[in-house]
Amino acid sequence: MTPTTPMPPMPTSTATRPVDLRPVLGLPDPGERVPTLAWPTAGLYVGTLGLFVVQIVGLARSWTPWALVPMGAAVTYLMFTVLHESIHHAVSTNTRLNDLFGRLAIPFVAPYASFALVKFIHIEHHRNTNEPKLVDPDQWTSEGPAWQLPFRWASLDLWYVAFYLHRIGERPRREVAVTLAVFVGAIAGLASVAVLGAGPELLLWLVGQRLGVLVLAWWFDYLPHHGLPLTQRQHKYQATRVRVGRESWMTPLFVYQNYHLVHHLHPSVPFYRYVRAWRRNEQAYLDRDAAISTWFGRSLTADEYRTWRRLTDDVVLDGDAGRAAPVFHPLRVAAVETLTEESRLVVLEVPADLAETYAYRHGQHVTVRAIIDGAAVTRTYSIVSAVSERRLAIAVRHVPGGIFSGYVLEHLQAGDLLDVLPPAGHFRTELDPAARRRYVAVAAGSGITPIMSIVRTVLEEEPRSTVTVVYGNRTPSSTMFRGELAALAADDRLRVHHVLSRTPDAELPGRITPSLVRELAGEDPVDAWFLCGPDALVRELSTELGTTERVLTEVFHTTATDPAIDVESRVVIAHGERRLEIDLRSTGDTLLDAALQGGLEPPYSCAGGACGTCRAKVLLGRAVMDQNHALDDAEVAAGYVLTCQAHPVTEELHVDYDA
Incomplete structure (x- = not known):
């Protein structure tokens, strides 16, 4: 189980596991949505427009270039942020208003380019990040010897023009016509300004604009991607x-x-929410x-x-001033106990002199490290004990192919040593012995581990509070802490509901769903929800419950090693009169990327799940989306998906852009 709160290992380089190049299905829920209007972005536009007015006044009054050039660079840089947000549909849920901001911003960034040109090129960068520059246009900023880089950064927009001309035959005719008209009009306008005697002022403006482009290419492209x-x-x-x-x-x-990575993972999240x-x-x-x-x-x-x-x-590291870094301490394993056939309880012995260091709160976790086959392997596990126990115990569930969990199940025994960092994490509420509260916890599989500590501690420290636990597993024998939960449930303040997906005769067969959770939780108000399990489940429940302070979440992710979602699918994509048949893995490209690579020309715009342009209907099979900011519940129920976010999860999938 891997919680979402930050964890602290060691400050020196350690051996790490090889990077798995297989894609991961699904993205963590960013918890942010496209706003009706992103007021900080609108404010940035207005403020930058004011700065531009000051710049124009300064040019007219012949202010020093040392003030005017940086001012012009700032206008270009800040207006690009507005343009960039508009490209990804992050300014407003209203498409016309969103695009208006982009069209109003682009004259201050590249007056000779159309909004459509920059939008197309930037989305190509997102789809093809780090490919060669003829595929990912922004690689222009990283290729070539070091001495060339500043010149490449300053000429990025010129490369954009060349990149667009290389594909001009593939672009819609109306877009090409508008782009050429804007280019000709801008050149004519700049030439007119020079002819009318404002050549020196125009030159100063161009120098500032060029400096702004250089900074943009450096900060938006080179620094986030080079190397x-x-x-x-x-x-x-x-x-x-x-x-x-x-x-x-x-x-x-x-x-x-x-935080550019957040932008690439969640393009429609407004910049101020990264x-x-x-x-x-x-x-x-x-x-x-x-x-x-x-x-x-x-x-x-x-x-x-x-x-x-x-x-x-x-x-930062490397000698910056600050407090001493938390460090691993070797702790002896006091016991390894069997929970289920595939999980173990590991009890760690904390020496008296480290008791304060390893004092924990309910819902916290520790990072543990072992040397396995000569390499340091580090994992994070939740503490399962009540705070009053002062017993540092974690539960490890075996993951197929898991290096650390396999080591625990097959080799770890009492007397062995594990390196352990002090407890951390904030998956909890503050408890009050006088409070009368109602808590509901939803867990799946090893997601029960932090819940155990929370339940035990709440029952002890808040004697007037109640807890409801909805716990999903495959079978009774695969259920961790089943006996312990039953014993705790002898206190009528705790109710436990077991949902079993592979036990048809269970009291609650099937899987955990939002409607089932609502039914089991009842109508009474809930003071805090605790959700812990796979990211898809936590995301679904979080959406249903709403993103308020009452909902606390931790997720563990599902990767391509999970056979339940690593599916080889025969996908049929229809658009207009054309039909594409391809084999596509659930952990591979999105439906949109597959369609584009297969020669189709489906509609798309933001590529971030925000605009809805790439919507298509699933006619056969099932697809899941990484994120969805554009389709409402009725559209999803009707079978529509955003193909820029969708992956097949059945062996056969048919989608139609025109259905």
Whole structure:
């Protein structure tokens, strides 16, 4: 089980597991939606427009170039942020209003280009990140020797024009006509300004604009992507990086693009929500081997990042001032107990001198490390004990092919040593012995592990509160802590409902669904919900319950090693008079990418699940979406999917763009 709250390993490089290049199905829910109107983005436009007016006044009054050129660069850079948000449909749920902001912003960024041109090229970058520059246009900023790079950054928009001309025959005629008209009109307008005697002022403006393009290419393209060898299709979490450290000034200076990976994973999330989205699912991103570096360029492993984050947002490695980093301590294994055929309870012995260091709260977790076959392998597990027990115990469930869980089940025994970091995590509410509260916890599989600590502690520390647990498993024999839950349920303040997917004669057969959870929870108000399980389940329940402070979530992700979703599907995609038949894995490309690579020309725009342009109907089989900000419940129920986000999960799938 891997929680979403940050974890802290060691501050020095350690051996890490090989990167799995197989794609991961599904994205962590960013917890952010496209707003009716992104007021910070609208405010950024208005403020930058005001700065442009000041620049024009300065040009008319012959202010010093040392003020005018940086001012012009800032206008270009900040207006690109508005343009960029509009491209990804992140300004407004109203398409016309969203696109209006883009069209109003582009004259301040590249007046000779159309909104359609920049939108097409930027979406190609997102679809083909880190491919060669003829496929991913933004690779222009990273190719070539180091001395060329500043010149490449300053000429990125010129390369965009060349890139577009290379594909002009494939673009819609109306788009091409508008683009050429804008280009000719802009050149004519600039020439007229020069002829009318404002040549020096025009030159100053152009220098500022060119400097702005250079900074844009450096901050939006080079810094997030350079040196990363994997493409978007190979490993979406390793194709773009997060850059951390000095965030009190770096985040506003970069206009949140130091969290560029969040943007590539969730393109429709507004820029000012990137950090919040990252923090919400930090553990899930780390478990997927997200690429991270410090502000000065040192790459961090997930373990090193957890240590850095535990210290402070502004403490970096390599000798920066700050408190001493939390470190691993070797703890002896006191016992290894069998929970089920595929899970074990591991009890760790904490020496008296470390008792304060390893004091834990309900719902917290620890990071443990073992040397397996000569390599350091690190994993995170929830503490299952009540706080009053002062017994550091974790539960490990075997994952097929799992290195650490296999080691625990087959080799770990009492007396062995494991390196363990101090407890961390915030998957809990503060308890009050005088409170009368109602809690509902929903868990699936090993998602029960933090719930055990929460339930035990709540029953002890809040004697007037009640807890309802909805717990999903396959069979009674695969249910962790079944006996312990039954014993705890002798207290009538606890109700436990077992939902068993492979036990037809169970009291509650099948799988956990939002409607079932609502039914079991009853009508009375709930003070706090605890959701822990696979990301798809947690996301579905979170959507149903609403993203309020009452809903606390932790997820563990499902990867391509899970046979339940690693499906080879025969996919038929219909668009107009054309029909494409391909074999597509559930863990591979989206339906949209498959259609484009197969020669179809389906409609698409934002590629971030926000605009709804790529909507198609599933006629046979089933597809699941990574994220959905455009379709309502009725459309989803009717079988529609956003093909830019959809993957097949049945052996046969038929979709039609025109149905």
